[in-house]
Amino acid sequence: MLVIVALGLLDPWLRRTLEQQVTVRTQGRYRLRIGQLHTSLWHRAIQLQGIQLRPVKDAAQWSDTTTLPHLLAGVSQLRVSGVGLWAALRGQVVPVDSVVLAGVTLRVLHLPRLPKQPLYALLPAHIPGLRIGWVGAQNVRAAYGARRQPTASLRRARAILRDVLLSPAGAADTLRLAYAAWVEVGVAGLAVRDVSHHWAELGRGEFSSRTHCLSLDALRITALANPRQGGGAPKVGLTLPHLRLTGIRTTGLRHRRLALDSLLLTTPRLTLTPGTRPPLPLPQRLRPYLRQLTLAHLHLTNGFVRVAGQPLNPTIHHLTLTATDLRVGPEPDRAAPRILYARAWEARTGLITATPVPYYRAVLGRLHLATRTGLLEAAQVALTPTVTPYELARRQHRQVPHLTVRLPRLRASALDYAALMRGAVRVGQVVLEQPRIWSAGDARLPLNPAASSITPETLGRLPFRFDIRRLRIRQANVYTSYVAPKGGLGRISLNRLDATLTNFTNDPRRMTTAHPAVVRASGWLQNQCRIQLTIWAPLLDPNGTHRGEATFGSAPFTLFNPMTEPTRMVRFAQGRIDRIRVRLRVNRQGAQGSMRAEYHGLKLALLSRHGGGDQRNLLTKAGATILNGLVVRDNNPARPG
Known part of the structure; x- marks a missing residue:
C-alpha cells in the first residue's frame, strides 16, 4: 500500500521539482510550467505534456553579460523511454532508448555570446554521459529576433538522430555528427533576414548523414545594396528551384575541412549588380567557416544569369556548367594547375547578349567552352549598332565607322585557359566561318583629328601578352557604304574572302623583324575582280614599319x-x-x-x-x-x- 501511495505522489513531486529546478538554475529569470507528467518505472519512461517555458516578467534586464538566451518555448508532448536508472545511480554513461518531442514552438528574442563549452558539460557532474538510441522531433516551429519582424523563422521542421553519444568520447568521434551516428533533418518554410539588407527563403530542405545527401527546393536569396554603404555593396537576386549535394563527408569538420562528391543546381536564376568595391576572394569568404572545401563534381543545368551596372551588362540564357575536382583553400596543388579552383570546366549556353561598347549590342546564339581540351566555340555571333550611321557620327561629333558584324561560327582550339586567368591570351588556332561585315561611313561630319588608336605598333604595346599562332577567315563578305559630303550614297564590297594570319603575337620571343605577323588573303572585289593580298607587320617595330603587296585580276x-x-x-x-599590282611600305612617318x-x-x-x-x-x-x-x-x- 505504501508503494502505491508513493508512486501516486511521485508524479506531482517530480513535476514540482523540475519546475523549481528551472527557476533555481536560471536565477529566477525563467518559469517552467508542465501541464501533465506521467512516469512508468516498469517501462523506465516519463511523459510530459503542455510544457511552457517563459521568462519572468520582472526579469527584464537581459544584457550581453548573461549567458542565458531570452526565449519562449513550448512542447506539446515529450516522451523519454528506456532510461537506465541503475547506470545513473552507479555514475556510468546512462543508456536511453528514445526521446521524442512533438509540437515544439521556440521563439528566441536574444542570444548572448555563449561560452565555448561542449554540450555534455551541461550534464550533472555524477553522470559522465548519455547514450540515446533514438531522438526524434516533429512539428517544430521556430523564430529568432524581434516579435513583429523576426530575423529568422521556420514554419515546420522535423529531425531524427540515431545512436546519440553525449559524452567526451562522442564529441571526439569524427564519424559522428552532433554526437549522433547519423542524422536526418527536414525543414519547410525557412526565412532568414538580417540588418544588412540580405534575406533568404527556403521552401523545403532535407539532409541525411546516412545517405550523405542534402537537397533544397525553392531557394531564394536576395541581397540589396545597403544605403549606409552607398554604392559599394552589390545587389544580388538568386532563385534556385532545386539543389542537391551528395557525398557529404563531415569527418574533417573538426579541422574545418569539408569534402563533397557532387553538387547539382537545377534551373538557377541569378541577377547581379556588382558594387564599386571588388568582392573578396572565395577563400577569404569561407575562412571564418571552413579552411578547405573540396568538391569532386559540379553540375548546373538550364541557368540564367544577368549582370547589370557593368560595361558589358551580359545576359546568359540556358547555361549548362560542369566542373571537376574543385578545391577552395590555402593549399593550391602546384603539380596540377587549376582554373577558378577547378581542374577542368565545361560550359554550354543558349543566347547571350551584351553591350561591349556604347551604341552597340552583341549577341551570341550559342557558346561552348572546355578548359581540358582548350576549346572555345561560338555560333550565331552578331554585333549590331543601336543607332543610324549619321546619329552615331553626330553623337561622336566626327566621322566614325558604323559597323555591323555577323559571324555564323567561331572556333578556337588549343586555347590556354590557365594563361587566360593570368591575363594572357594564347591560342593555337582561331577559325572564323563566313563572317559578314557591313561598314557605313558618313562624310557630312568632320574627320577625327586624332591619330588612329588601332595600328600594328599599338597592338604590340598592349598591356597583356597575346599569342595567336594562326587565325583563319573563310568565305567572308565585307559590304561598305559611304555617304558623300553632298549626300550621295556609294557602295562597294569584298566577297568570298579567305584570309590567314600567322604569328599574331606581341611576345618578344616570337615577334621579330625576321618573323613578323603575316596576313595572306584572297577574294573578289564586287564579285567580279580577283584580289590577292599579303601584308608583313613586325608588331614590335618601334617605328611601326610594315609592308604589303596586292594584285587585282581582270575585271570591267x-x-x-x-x-x-x-x-x-x-x-x-x-x-x-x-x-593591277600594288606594292606599299608604311611607317609612322608616312x-x-x-x-x-x-x-x-x-x-x-x-x-x-x-x-x-x-x-x-x-x-x-x-x-x-x-x-x-x-x-x-x-x-x-x-x-x-
Whole structure:
C-alpha cells in the first residue's frame, strides 16, 4: 500500500521539482510550467505534456553579460523511454532508448555570446554521459529576433538522430555528427533576414548523414545594396528551384575541412549588380567557416544569369556548367594547375547578349567552352549598332565607322585557359566561318583629328601578352557604304574572302623583324575582280614599319560605278582592267610604294545631279570629251608605236 501511495505522489513531486529546478538554475529569470507528467518505472519512461517555458516578467534586464538566451518555448508532448536508472545511480554513461518531442514552438528574442563549452558539460557532474538510441522531433516551429519582424523563422521542421553519444568520447568521434551516428533533418518554410539588407527563403530542405545527401527546393536569396554603404555593396537576386549535394563527408569538420562528391543546381536564376568595391576572394569568404572545401563534381543545368551596372551588362540564357575536382583553400596543388579552383570546366549556353561598347549590342546564339581540351566555340555571333550611321557620327561629333558584324561560327582550339586567368591570351588556332561585315561611313561630319588608336605598333604595346599562332577567315563578305559630303550614297564590297594570319603575337620571343605577323588573303572585289593580298607587320617595330603587296585580276571598270557615281559624280563608261599590282611600305612617318595598272578601252563620263535621265548635261558632256581626249589614256601600257 505504501508503494502505491508513493508512486501516486511521485508524479506531482517530480513535476514540482523540475519546475523549481528551472527557476533555481536560471536565477529566477525563467518559469517552467508542465501541464501533465506521467512516469512508468516498469517501462523506465516519463511523459510530459503542455510544457511552457517563459521568462519572468520582472526579469527584464537581459544584457550581453548573461549567458542565458531570452526565449519562449513550448512542447506539446515529450516522451523519454528506456532510461537506465541503475547506470545513473552507479555514475556510468546512462543508456536511453528514445526521446521524442512533438509540437515544439521556440521563439528566441536574444542570444548572448555563449561560452565555448561542449554540450555534455551541461550534464550533472555524477553522470559522465548519455547514450540515446533514438531522438526524434516533429512539428517544430521556430523564430529568432524581434516579435513583429523576426530575423529568422521556420514554419515546420522535423529531425531524427540515431545512436546519440553525449559524452567526451562522442564529441571526439569524427564519424559522428552532433554526437549522433547519423542524422536526418527536414525543414519547410525557412526565412532568414538580417540588418544588412540580405534575406533568404527556403521552401523545403532535407539532409541525411546516412545517405550523405542534402537537397533544397525553392531557394531564394536576395541581397540589396545597403544605403549606409552607398554604392559599394552589390545587389544580388538568386532563385534556385532545386539543389542537391551528395557525398557529404563531415569527418574533417573538426579541422574545418569539408569534402563533397557532387553538387547539382537545377534551373538557377541569378541577377547581379556588382558594387564599386571588388568582392573578396572565395577563400577569404569561407575562412571564418571552413579552411578547405573540396568538391569532386559540379553540375548546373538550364541557368540564367544577368549582370547589370557593368560595361558589358551580359545576359546568359540556358547555361549548362560542369566542373571537376574543385578545391577552395590555402593549399593550391602546384603539380596540377587549376582554373577558378577547378581542374577542368565545361560550359554550354543558349543566347547571350551584351553591350561591349556604347551604341552597340552583341549577341551570341550559342557558346561552348572546355578548359581540358582548350576549346572555345561560338555560333550565331552578331554585333549590331543601336543607332543610324549619321546619329552615331553626330553623337561622336566626327566621322566614325558604323559597323555591323555577323559571324555564323567561331572556333578556337588549343586555347590556354590557365594563361587566360593570368591575363594572357594564347591560342593555337582561331577559325572564323563566313563572317559578314557591313561598314557605313558618313562624310557630312568632320574627320577625327586624332591619330588612329588601332595600328600594328599599338597592338604590340598592349598591356597583356597575346599569342595567336594562326587565325583563319573563310568565305567572308565585307559590304561598305559611304555617304558623300553632298549626300550621295556609294557602295562597294569584298566577297568570298579567305584570309590567314600567322604569328599574331606581341611576345618578344616570337615577334621579330625576321618573323613578323603575316596576313595572306584572297577574294573578289564586287564579285567580279580577283584580289590577292599579303601584308608583313613586325608588331614590335618601334617605328611601326610594315609592308604589303596586292594584285587585282581582270575585271570591267564599271564595277567601281556603285561607289564613284553617287559620291564623285564620275562614271566609268567602258574599259577593262587587265591587271593591277600594288606594292606599299608604311611607317609612322608616312607611306610610299608603287602601283602598276594594265588596262584598255577606258572611257569616263562626268555626271550632274541636275542632268537628264543619264545624269548628264552639255557641260558635263563637254568636260568628259576633254577629259577622255587630253587627260585619260584609254590603254596602258600604250599600244605598239
